[in-house]
Amino acid sequence: MKTEIYSPALSLSTAAKDQFAHDIIAGLSQNQKTLSSKYFYDGMGSKLFQQIMELPEYYLTRTETEIFTTQKAAIIAAFSAATPFDLVDLGSGDAAKTKILLRAMRERAVDFTYVPIDISPDAVQELQQSLAAEMVGLAVAPLTGDYFRALEQLQTQSSNRKVLLFLGSNIGNFPYPEIKVFLKKLRHYLVPGDQILIGFDLKKDPRIIRAAYDDAAGVTAAFNFNLLRRINQTFSGNFKLPLFKHFAEYNPASGEMKSYLVSTINQQIILQDLNFSFKLQAWEAIHTESSYKFSEKQIQELAREANLEMQVLFTDAQRYFADIIFNVS
Ligand SMILES: C[S@@+](CC[C@H](N)C(=O)[O-])C[C@H]1O[C@@H](n2cnc3c(N)ncnc32)[C@H](O)[C@@H]1O
Known part of the structure; x- marks a missing residue:
C-alpha cells in the first residue's frame, strides 16, 4: 500500500x-x-x-466512471437544463466522477452552480482547492455537514431548481428499510421539476x-x-x-x-x-x-414508494452498476 x-x-x-x-x-x-x-x-x-x-477489485468506481465517460452527453441532456439550477452532490468526496459531468457541462455552457455536500471537512476543503485549480470560474457553493442539515441550509440560500446527485451507491449504505425513509425524506426537500440522479450497485456474482x-x-x-x-x-x-x-x-x-x-x-x-x-x-x-446491492425490480419499487418517476437508466457494458435519473412530479 x-x-x-x-x-x-x-x-x-x-x-x-x-x-x-x-x-x-x-x-x-x-x-x-x-x-x-x-x-x-x-x-x-x-x-x-x-x-x-x-483498486482492481473495486469495480464500483470503474463502472460508474465508464457510464459517465461514455454517456455524459445523454446524462446532461436529461437534466433538462433550460434554466439555471443547483447541481447538488450529496457525499461528494473527491468528486472524481462528478468532474466528468462538470467538465462536459462547462463545454456546453450549461448555467448551473455546483453544490458539493460532505460530512468530512477535509474532503470539502480539498475539493474546493482542486476545483479552483482545475475549473477556473466554476460557480461552487460547498456545504459541510450531514446530508439533511446541509439541504436545510441550501433551502435558505438558493431558490434555484435542484438536480441532486447521489453517486457511488452511497444509497446502499443504509439498511433496506432506511433507504425508503431516506428517499421519502429527500423528496421533502424537492419540488416538481427537480431531479435526482442516483448510482445503484446492482446484484452480480457474489x-x-x-x-x-x-x-x-x-x-x-x-x-x-x-x-x-x-x-x-x-x-x-x-x-x-x-x-x-x-x-x-x-x-x-x-x-x-x-x-x-x-x-x-x-x-x-x-x-x-x-x-x-x-x-x-x-x-x-x-x-x-x-x-x-439492488435488483432493477427493487429500484422500481423504491421509486414508486418515494413517489419518484424513473426518467432514464444508464448502465455499463457489464450491467454491474446503474445510474438512474428520477423526476420529481
Ligand atoms: C463512498 S464515498 C463516495 C464519494 C463520491 N460521491 C463517489 O461516488 O465517489 C462517500 C462520501 O459521502 C460522505 N458522507 C457519508 N455519509 C454522509 C452523510 N451522512 N452526510 C454527508 N456526507 C456523507 C463521506 O464523507 C464520503 O466523502
Whole structure:
C-alpha cells in the first residue's frame, strides 16, 4: 500500500463532535455493536477511500466512471437544463466522477452552480482547492455537514431548481428499510421539476462483490481500522488495532454486503473523554458498514414508494452498476 503524508485533519464543529459521541455510545451499547459508516471519512479515511477507488477489485468506481465517460452527453441532456439550477452532490468526496459531468457541462455552457455536500471537512476543503485549480470560474457553493442539515441550509440560500446527485451507491449504505425513509425524506426537500440522479450497485456474482470489500492489498481493511484510530484520537480511546480483524461477507439472498471489526480477545475498551467503557468478548464483531446491492425490480419499487418517476437508466457494458435519473412530479 502507498504511504502518504497527511495534512492534519480539520477539526469537527462542536455540534458534529457531540453527534459523533452520541452515535458511538448508542451504537456500542447495543447487543449487536455497531459504528456508523459515515464516520469513516476523516482526512485519512477520505485518502484511504481514494486508494480503494483505484483498486482492481473495486469495480464500483470503474463502472460508474465508464457510464459517465461514455454517456455524459445523454446524462446532461436529461437534466433538462433550460434554466439555471443547483447541481447538488450529496457525499461528494473527491468528486472524481462528478468532474466528468462538470467538465462536459462547462463545454456546453450549461448555467448551473455546483453544490458539493460532505460530512468530512477535509474532503470539502480539498475539493474546493482542486476545483479552483482545475475549473477556473466554476460557480461552487460547498456545504459541510450531514446530508439533511446541509439541504436545510441550501433551502435558505438558493431558490434555484435542484438536480441532486447521489453517486457511488452511497444509497446502499443504509439498511433496506432506511433507504425508503431516506428517499421519502429527500423528496421533502424537492419540488416538481427537480431531479435526482442516483448510482445503484446492482446484484452480480457474489464473489465479485465480496472481493470489492476485502481486497488483496488490505486497503479496505485499513479503511475499516481507521475508524477505531479516529475514535481513539477524537475521544482518547484505547482501541488496539492489532487486536481486531477486518471481516467482510456478502449475503446473495438479502443483497447485503456487511463489514465488521472482530475482536480477537476478551477486552475492555475505554473512551476516556466520553466517560464510557464497554466489554468485547473474544470473536465478538462490531458491524461497521452495510452496502446493499439492488435488483432493477427493487429500484422500481423504491421509486414508486418515494413517489419518484424513473426518467432514464444508464448502465455499463457489464450491467454491474446503474445510474438512474428520477423526476420529481
Ligand atoms: C463512498 S464515498 C463516495 C464519494 C463520491 N460521491 C463517489 O461516488 O465517489 C462517500 C462520501 O459521502 C460522505 N458522507 C457519508 N455519509 C454522509 C452523510 N451522512 N452526510 C454527508 N456526507 C456523507 C463521506 O464523507 C464520503 O466523502
